[in-house]
Amino acid sequence: MARATYLAGISLAAAMGALAACTPAKAPETTAATAPAPAAAPITLPVSINEVMVALVDHASEPLWQDSYQAPTTDDRWLEVQYNAYQMAIAGKLIQLPGQGPNDSEWVADPDWIIKANEMSAAGMQALEAAKAKDVDALNTAGDRLVEACESCHKKFKPALPSMGVYKSPTYPPPR
Numbered sequence: 001m002a003r004a005t006y007l008a009g010i011s012l013a014a015a016m017g018a019l020a021a022c023t024p025a026k027a028p029e030t031t032a033a034t035a036p037a038p039a040a041a042p043i044t045l046p047v048s049i050n051e052v053m054v055a056l057v058d059h060a061s062e063p064l065w066q067d068s069y070q071a072p073t074t075d076d077r078w079l080e081v082q083y084n085a086y087q088m089a090i091a092g093k094l095i096q097l098p099g100q101g102p103n104d105s106e107w108v109a110d111p112d113w114i115i116k117a118n119e120m121s122a123a124g125m126q127a128l129e130a131a132k133a134k135d136v137d138a139l140n141t142a143g144d145r146l147v148e149a150c151e152s153c154h155k156k157f158k159p160a161l162p163s164m165g166v167y168k169s170p171t172y173p174p175p176r
């Protein structure tokens with residue numbers, strides 16, 4: 001909400017700048033420019049948080065954990081670790097936006113959800129540093145932090161069964 005207000009403030013300032021630059025002859029056009037900017041629509045995800053969990057959070061975290069047990073041996077594979085870590089760091093922020101799930105709006109409005117989502121993002125950043133340094137021990141430490149972030153949130157917010165019924169593939173990630 002604060003971000004929307006901020007953006008609205010920018011466009012209002014831009015409109016006022018345009019007004020000051022105009023000559024009196026163009027007065028009729030500036031009348032339209034000074035009309036109040038329409039309120040920015042709040043951003044929502046096009047899918048449910050459940051789907052984000054399966055397609056992004058779980059998809060990126062599983063190979064991260066595998067790599068922390070069995071260190072990648074090539075630069076390309078370490079780059080994959082980086083990409084998965086980026087995805088975790090980003091996902092922790094993304095799930096602070098509501099999506100199409102029936103409980104999404106309620107979850108993201110809970111301050112404890114934000115704390116736990118930020119913790120997942122921070123663990124992702126820690127994994128990113130480890131990946132950049134190609135340091136498997138550091139990746140392991142980040143992986144432990146990550147699993148704690150998942151578990152603490154699931155313990156509080158995840159119902160016994162997924163409410164949207166979107167599951168991960170039982171065979172993901174595929175063997176390397």
Ligand code: HEC
Nearest residue numbers: 050053058061116117120149150153157158162163164167
């Ligand atoms: C901020 C809270 C939060 C964090 C952090 C979080 N989850 Fe979730 N996750 C949920 C909620 C809530 C659901 C249930 C969504 C639904 O059913 O609509 C869910 C659902 C899932 C699902 C799909 C349902 C299932 O049981 O198969 C998977 C897979 C999943 N999470 C994996 C993870 C993993 C792995 C992590 C950590 C890397 C993680 N989640 C971190 C809140 C969280």
